[in-house]
Amino acid sequence: MALSKRLAQVGRECVACGTCVKVCPRTAIRVASGVTARVDGALCVGCGRCAKVCPADVIAMVERGAGA
Amino acid sequence: MKNEKKWYDYLWIGELLYWVLGLCNILFAWLGMLFFTIPMLVALIGGSKAYCNRFCGRGQLLGLLGEKLSRNAPPPRFLRSRWFRYGFLAFFLVMFGLMLRGTYMVFTGAPLRQTVTLLWVFKLPWQWARVDMVAPWIAQFAFGFYGVMLTSTVLGLVTMVLFRPRSWCVYCPMGTMTQGICMLKQKKEDGGCGGESQKNCGAAAASRQ
Numbered sequence: 001m002a003l004s005k006r007l008a009q010v011g012r013e014c015v016a017c018g019t020c021v022k023v024c025p026r027t028a029i030r031v032a033s034g035v036t037a038r039v040d041g042a043l044c045v046g047c048g049r050c051a052k053v054c055p056a057d058v059i060a061m062v063e064r065g066a067g068a
Numbered sequence: 069m070k071n072e073k074k075w076y077d078y079l080w081i082g083e084l085l086y087w088v089l090g091l092c093n094i095l096f097a098w099l100g101m102l103f104f105t106i107p108m109l110v111a112l113i114g115g116s117k118a119y120c121n122r123f124c125g126r127g128q129l130l131g132l133l134g135e136k137l138s139r140n141a142p143p144p145r146f147l148r149s150r151w152f153r154y155g156f157l158a159f160f161l162v163m164f165g166l167m168l169r170g171t172y173m174v175f176t177g178a179p180l181r182q183t184v185t186l187l188w189v190f191k192l193p194w195q196w197a198r199v200d201m202v203a204p205w206i207a208q209f210a211f212g213f214y215g216v217m218l219t220s221t222v223l224g225l226v227t228m229v230l231f232r233p234r235s236w237c238v239y240c241p242m243g244t245m246t247q248g249i250c251m252l253k254q255k256k257e258d259g260g261c262g263g264e265s266q267k268n269c270g271a272a273a274a275s276r277q
Contacts, residue, residue: 013148013149013150015148015153015237015238015243015244015247016117016120016121016243016247016250017117017120017121017127017234017237017238017243018117018120018121018122019127019131019234019237021121031116031117031121033115033116033250033253033254034111034115034116034117034118034246034247034249034250034254035247035250035251035254052140053232053233053234054232055143055231055232055233055234055235055236055237055238056143056147056148056237056238057142057143057145057148057232058148
């Protein structure tokens, strides 16, 4: 399957609440060790749902390859 | 697509039940200690925020209410800043300490105050509560603790309406504390970056700012 053009990127001020995990349709995001959310670039389809619900507004949708 | 509901997706009912039970008898406020101790134990023993991520009834309730009531606006940046989150945690702990001091004073003979304090200022009369079956200090703690829970819930509801549904999670003192614990545990292992390489930890935010 071709990779999407965009993917989610989590900022350093993530509060690890896990809200993003619940809305991800591909299980591409998880909270690592209670510290920060982490995106699996191979699974992320760039739908942006996580960015829309993030209560801290720390998830950005970026072009693949642009520092991701 | 992960649409199947699990048993823990209904823990918001427990949160509602807590409020109803507390209204019926203030002594049920003691049950709120579970909302303090469980996330702490999960963070200390398990090194995770599984409680916040899956089992927090308040977060679930805010999420549900927010579907209808929230403006879904991005929160102000200061809300997620470290100084605000840890400052709010410190403030909350001080107020909690004052509540414990009040409990101790009743334990040593001061009269019981049958009020629930909302937002650290407003004293709500709670005279209908029947608390004569327990020692006064046990009742005093219940009044104080119910006030702490009520205050945080009101703040959560206000920020739910103003910003995104689970905005409370950003500055929730328990969330901040458990994340801090997880960070400390992680630091011992690999430098505090979620157990993986440093590449995606913080670099993203740095590039955005």
